Amino acid sequence: MKQTCPICQSAAEVVALDTTFLQIRCAKCDCFKITQSAIGDCSTSNPKFVRYLASAYIRANQGITVDVDVIDGFAGLKVKSVSERARILLQHLYFQHPGAGEMFDFPLNDAPALIAITWSEQWSEVRYLFTRVLRDGGFLEHANPPYSHSRIPGGIITPAGHELIDSLKVSAPGASKSAFCAMWFNPRLEVVYINAIAPAIEAAGYEAVQIDRVQHINKVDDEIVARIRTSRLLVADLTGTRGGVYYEAGFAAALGIPVFLTVREKRRHKVHFDIRQFNCIGWDPDALPAFTNALRLRIEALIGRGPSIKVTPPPPGRPAPAS
Ligand SMILES: [Zn+2]
Structure with a gap:
């Protein structure tokens, strides 16, 4: 049945799997599942997320199920920089055509996919990434210029392009998989860390890092600061209203490291007034699995799945790029 994609509003095939x-x-967006309640959140003329960013996110995380928690996470998606998007495009070309001097080419109907893959809003941005950033930067050569309005001619990745791809494998921004956990040292919270926070982080593909709070009790020291600096994300549990936890969350936020706030639902009213406007995931000690799921989805929606999760293998008949 031909209908409209609830996320990006392009023509789409929509099949009801069950109620x-x-x-x-x-x-x-390619292929994804969505719950009926999440559809309600998308159908307004003014949804609380940016449609093209959500579409790009779904494209990058195939197989995702979009529910109301994921929709909430979409609100935090940020526009990616032009250079990061050009790198994503170059890596995409390489993944499809890894051979030395192997030609790439695009059927005309690939344009919507390329818009989403490159986190673009419209086709003119894809053309800019191809021409001004990658071609003029010396990372691509095209066989048949000039470019037409809606078509990118085939081409190859240059040696400089391959060098850039190799360097990205070692030093990709966000290559760190550490997730720093800032929380009050308290045996009752330790149970929440072990049974809910750490499993959520690991399920999202990251490694939970918790400093030994006995040694570092009530102080933020050099080791903590150094660990935060090298983290991909930070989870701050605000239960107990500890100054150190607030400091660590603020320090990470100032460095541009995504911060995920959590709090025991019963203590939500104690969260400092100045940060109450930030989305904070509540937990109940009797319902930790639901909290684990919500935290995992929020992490995946905001920054994507981490490197500890295996990526989808390349299509059959295409050798995997050497790592
Ligand atoms: Zn779509």
């Missing part, structure tokens, strides 16, 4: 889930196949 709860719909399967969507869309030229931009």
Whole structure:
């Protein structure tokens, strides 16, 4: 049945799987499942997220199920820089055509996919990434210029392009998989860390890092600061209203490291007034699995799955790029 994609509003195939889930196949977002309640959040003329960013996120995280928690996470998606998007495009070309001097080419109907893959809003941005950033930067050569309005001619990745791809494998921004956990040292919270926070981080593909709070009790020292600096994300549990936890969360936020706030639901009213406007995931000691799931989804929605999760293998018949 031809319908509209609830996320990007392109034409899509929509199939109801049961009373709860719909399967969507869309030229931009590709394939995903969505719950009926999440559809309600998307259908307004002014949803609380940016449609093209959510579409790009789904494209990058195939197989995701979009529910209301994921929709909440979409609100935190940020526009990616031009250079990061050009790197994503170059890596995409390499993944499809890893051979030395191997030609890439695009059927015209690939345009929607390329818009989403490069976190773009429209085709003109994809053209800019191809021409001004990658071609003029010396990372790509095209066989048949000039570019037409809606078509990118085939081409190859240059030696400089391959060098850039190799360097990204070692020093990709966000290559760190550490997730720093800032929380009050308290045996009752330790149980929450072990049974809910650490499993959520690991399920999202990151490694939970908790400093030994007995040694570092009530002080933020050099080791903590150094660990935060090298983290990909920080989870701060605000239960107990500890100054150190607030400091660590603020320090990470100032460095541009994504911060995920959590608090015991019963203590939500104690969260400092100045940061109450930030989305904070509540937990209940009797319902930790639901909290683990919500935290995992929030992490995945905001920064994507971490490197500890295996990526989808390349299509059959195509050798995997050497790592
Ligand atoms: Zn879509």
